[in-house]
Every structure is written in structure tokens, then in C-alpha cells.
Amino acid sequence: MRILIVEDNALIALDLEMQLTEMGCEVIGISVTAEAAIAKSRQEGPDLAIVDLQLADGSRGQDVAMALRTEMDIPSVIVSGSLHQVTDDEKATIRPIAMLSKPSLPGELQNAVVRCEAG
Template identity: 40%
Template structure:
């Protein structure tokens, strides 16, 4: 199943890598953003099927808060991709039904497995 995915990642090289993996897996990257404000504007303009979200974003913005807003207002679920995922963060995000949590670096296999679980 091809999904329309927004990538929210403040490291340009990691974002490029993730976009490449998503396209290799047959998905469409419809938007990229480095901070929560830009990501929200893009999601409002063209709602993605899901968002890949880093926790710590540019401009000191918070990926968790962004994911909460995407879910509450647009019904968009998030897959968190971050090097700083804690048990506390997992618990805090449980209410928004995240697709999952992936540590960095993400690989084609871990990303593919996480996305395959989405229905």
C-alpha cells in the first residue's frame, strides 16, 4: 500500500536518507520540514497519510507536540524516528496511537517493518 508521507527532520542528510528509503519502499514523500511550525503548515495544506517525526526539531520545536496536534486536529498518526526516545516519551505519546518508535540510524528494514504494520 503506497502512503503519502511527511518527513519532519531537522538534519538535512538524515531527511534525505529517510526520503530515499521511503521512495525505495514505494511511498510518496509529499512534504519535508525541519521544524514543527513549517510541518504543521504543510500538513494543513496537504494532509499526509502519516508523518515521520523526529523529537527534537529545528527552532527548538518539539516533535511530540507536533505529533499530538497532527493527531488531534487532522487525524494523522506519527512514526517517531529519533535518537532520544525514552520510556517516558513513549508513555506520553501513547494517547495519540503512534505507529511506532525507531532509533537512529534508521534502516530500510526497520523502516519497512514499521510501515508494514500500518493499516
């Protein structure tokens, strides 16, 4: 499974990359802004995106996840300490595989990736 990480905190992004790599996934990149994440997805076509809600330039992860789902049919797992910021309308558009709070519990990310792989 090819995965894009959308996270502006370098330590969290590297931890996610390590977890995903240990699961046997290929991390195609780490993007810190919505614009970069959308451009990378158009180039690389990931199978899944792991998306934080608050990004480096003030852009929103919700916008990334909505663009990926509606334009490219790429699903997302939202991983954020601010899950309350996602509206019901945004959830309906994004149709996230999972919404995980930071810090996530061991195994939560793996369960979400497995759900995505299962279809």
C-alpha cells in the same frame, strides 16, 4: 502512501526520503520545525508522518505528532535518538505506529510503514 518527513538534519531527511521512495511511497515534503510540519499537514493531508523529536528551532516532534493525531487523525512514526524524552501521556495521545531509535536497523522503517498501510 503519502508521507511527510519532520526532520531537521538534512542528511537524515534525505536518507529517509530515499528509503521511502524506494518503498513506493510519495514524500510530500520535509519540514524542519513543528510549525512548518503542522502547516504542511493541514495543506497536504499526508497518510503518515515520520517525526524526529528535536527540531530546528527548538520545537518538539512530540508536539507535531500530538497535533497531527488529535487534529487530523494522521499517525506518526517517531524516529529519534532521544526516545526517552516522550512521556507516557504523550505516547498515549500520539499512539505512534512505531518508535525507532536512530540509527534504525535495516527494514525497521519499512515494517512501520507496512503496519500503517495495514491499518
